[in-house]
Amino acid sequence: MSVILDNLPALLIALPILGAILCPVISRISDNVRNGWVLLISALTSLTCLAVAEKVFAQGALVYTFGISAINQVIPPDSGGIPVRIIFVIDQMNAFMLVIAAIVGFCITVYSISGISRLSGKDGFYTLLMLLTAGVIGMISTGDLFNFFVFLEISSLSGAALVAYRVDKGVAAEAGLKYGALSTLGGLMFLVGIGLLFVQYNSLNIAVLASRIQLTNLDIIAFVLLFTALAMKCGAVPMHFWTPDSYSMAPSGVTAFLVVSSQASLYGLFRICFTLFGAQINPLTIGWVIIVLGVLSMFIGVTMAIPQKDVKRLMAYHAVSQTGYMLLGVGVGLAALSNMNMFESAGMMALTGGIFHIMNHALYKGLLFLTAGVIFFRCGTRNLNQLGGLGHNMKWTMIFFMIGALAIAGIPPFNGFASKLLIYESTFIFNPVLSVIAMVVSILTLASFVKVFHSMFMGPVLPEYSEVKEAPKPMLIAMGILAFLVILFGIFPQQVIDFMVTPAATALVNYPGYIHAVLGGV
Amino acid sequence: MIELFTLSTGYGSWNPVFWVIAFAIALIIGWIIWSRGEKTYDSGREASSPYISGNAEPEKGAVHIRAGNLYWGYTDALSGYYRFIKPFHTGNASDYLLAYLFVTAILLIVVVIFR
Numbered sequence: 168m169s170v171i172l173d174n175l176p177a178l179l180i181a182l183p184i185l186g187a188i189l190c191p192v193i194s195r196i197s198d199n200v201r202n203g204w205v206l207l208i209s210a211l212t213s214l215t216c217l218a219v220a221e222k223v224f225a226q227g228a229l230v231y232t233f234g235i236s237a238i239n240q241v242i243p244p245d246s247g248g249i250p251v252r253i254i255f256v257i258d259q260m261n262a263f264m265l266v267i268a269a270i271v272g273f274c275i276t277v278y279s280i281s282g283i284s285r286l287s288g289k290d291g292f293y294t295l296l297m298l299l300t301a302g303v304i305g306m307i308s309t310g311d312l313f314n315f316f317v318f319l320e321i322s323s324l325s326g327a328a329l330v331a332y333r334v335d336k337g338v339a340a341e342a343g344l345k346y347g348a349l350s351t352l353g354g355l356m357f358l359v360g361i362g363l364l365f366v367q368y369n370s371l372n373i374a375v376l377a378s379r380i381q382l383t384n385l386d387i388i389a390f391v392l393l394f395t396a397l398a399m400k401c402g403a404v405p406m407h408f409w410t411p412d413s414y415s416m417a418p419s420g421v422t423a424f425l426v427v428s429s430q431a432s433l434y435g436l437f438r439i440c441f442t443l444f445g446a447q448i449n450p451l452t453i454g455w456v457i458i459v460l461g462v463l464s465m466f467i468g469v470t471m472a473i474p475q476k477d478v479k480r481l482m483a484y485h486a487v488s489q490t491g492y493m494l495l496g497v498g499v500g501l502a503a504l505s506n507m508n509m510f511e512s513a514g515m516m517a518l519t520g521g522i523f524h525i526m527n528h529a530l531y532k533g534l535l536f537l538t539a540g541v542i543f544f545r546c547g548t549r550n551l552n553q554l555g556g557l558g559h560n561m562k563w564t565m566i567f568f569m570i571g572a573l574a575i576a577g578i579p580p581f582n583g584f585a586s587k588l589l590i591y592e593s594t595f596i597f598n599p600v601l602s603v604i605a606m607v608v609s610i611l612t613l614a615s616f617v618k619v620f621h622s623m624f625m626g627p628v629l630p631e632y633s634e635v636k637e638a639p640k641p642m643l644i645a646m647g648i649l650a651f652l653v654i655l656f657g658i659f660p661q662q663v664i665d666f667m668v669t670p671a672a673t674a675l676v677n678y679p680g681y682i683h684a685v686l687g688g689v
Numbered sequence: 690m691i692e693l694f695t696l697s698t699g700y701g702s703w704n705p706v707f708w709v710i711a712f713a714i715a716l717i718i719g720w721i722i723w724s725r726g727e728k729t730y731d732s733g734r735e736a737s738s739p740y741i742s743g744n745a746e747p748e749k750g751a752v753h754i755r756a757g758n759l760y761w762g763y764t765d766a767l768s769g770y771y772r773f774i775k776p777f778h779t780g781n782a783s784d785y786l787l788a789y790l791f792v793t794a795i796l797l798i799v800v801v802i803f804r
Contacts, residue, residue: 345782352786356793387800395793406792408778408785452803456796467774474764474771476756516699551756556749580705580712585696592698618759626753658705660696 175219176231176255179265179308180301182212187297194290202280205293209276212300216269220262224670228258228684230310250372256310256685263522263671264307264434267529270652271427272300275420278537278645281638282420282544283332292332292418298325299424306431310685312361312443313371315435316354319400322428323350330417330425342416349409353396360392373443374685377678382447390448393439400432403494404463407487411471414483415549419540420645422479423533426486430525433490437497437675445678454502461494462601465608473615478539478549481619482532485575488608489528495605496521496590499597504676513596518672520589523664527582527656531574534649538568541638541646542623551622558624560635565624567646572620574653576613582653585660 186208194201223229233253283292302322309315331343365371368379380386399406414422440453468488475481496517503514541564543549558565574581595602656663696703739746
């Protein structure tokens, strides 16, 4: 038992990869056995994520080195003081992201059991889904830039294949191709950035690089390449164009997890800014760059969402808009680091709000995408002009949609309000204009979801949907879990902040602590 | 106990309990009003049919206001903005790459100038 507990970080990726490899073989037995296998692997992976996160929140940063007998022997004696092996570094920020991946990962697996039941090629679907899970968890957990690139590629390729999963729809294949092409280009740029750092500092380890970076001209180019690759992957405007294409065409369970995948890229972006280059970059400059990206994402995302007719495309633009809130909060936190008084008065709270919004967004946007998937599953269309009156026959789906919609619009007492309140108040201290823009975007978000709610659920029962049934139980269970957490986190926001968010924000800012956790006294 | 639910924002606080209580009170008031309504109302008869100045009720599909008809005023008022912003969303992957490279170049200039 102690061997398993000691090696939990390895299980984070070993479990989904094992599940993915064996899935096509197990599928040959029967669909039910395969579904059981997928659920088992997903549950075990999520439990492992939660166990690792709990350990980190209780005991502090966890460093796990692969391929050695003494688990914490990060630096081999014959390596010249450089940690050459694959290592996972999981501090409170990583643990926070693991909790998100655990919750959403399990929910979308349960949901997909019914969600793709009518489609063929399910063994391939689940294999890719578990590979996507492994990629996302790997990105979150690794302490090595090259391994981050590898996991980024795993998540990108499996994500692109899943976007194109409905091969009978040519548009899905096109969306998958776009996602794959852009991700590959971003990955290549990211790899070039890593190469520029490696040739100068002889290491790929984030902690080692962070302790050695001098901000040479090559470092600046490397920073820009790493930054833009991850900003594109998280869907920041004006690099967001792939988001509505991919999110709208992927099966809805996949879309909900693509949101988490984008958030893993967002985590990478923050790690690059706060830890890797934390000691060298001008926080005011980079903070404002992130703020500008955030404001553009918020405003253009929501204004592009309002005229959409395809419900998932509309939600995809809202995902862009909500990413803007996270960028705004964290950008203000970074910019405020240039002035410690400002950081203490507003920066830390903005950072906390931005990070809290990552989790809230994963929950309510995951929920919303799942409700859109139910509508498509039952009605066969995502076109809002063709829908209506579904609230008569799909009461639970309507309630779950309402909860998600109110949360994303920042209506109390749902979780979106808590994180947005932190962002509004702190950014108001930093710059009132930013706060006003954020509030206007929330109003537009509410207006947009009122339109969706009316179009899908209100009005008389339309003849073509008079026989429509409520969602199958697995879908309801998945949506119910997310809806419950949306409400729970809205009613107990301070507990979530105290237990997870503030430690995550503190860990993100504390780059010397990250370096020390890996290198110790070296 | 009440502090358990209070979110401290640094400059103020927010307590969802009060909101939940207000919501519950609103629901109770709504229920009281509803429960004191006309007891003889029979939802299965003509009383439930819409009355449109004596005209025949249109088909259900014709009654429902579709999404395309909502917020026409908003999009029309902002038509200039939409004429500017929509052409960027071409759906062409080459344009996506161009935007990515454009941001990379701009960021490089900004970081070099304000390093």
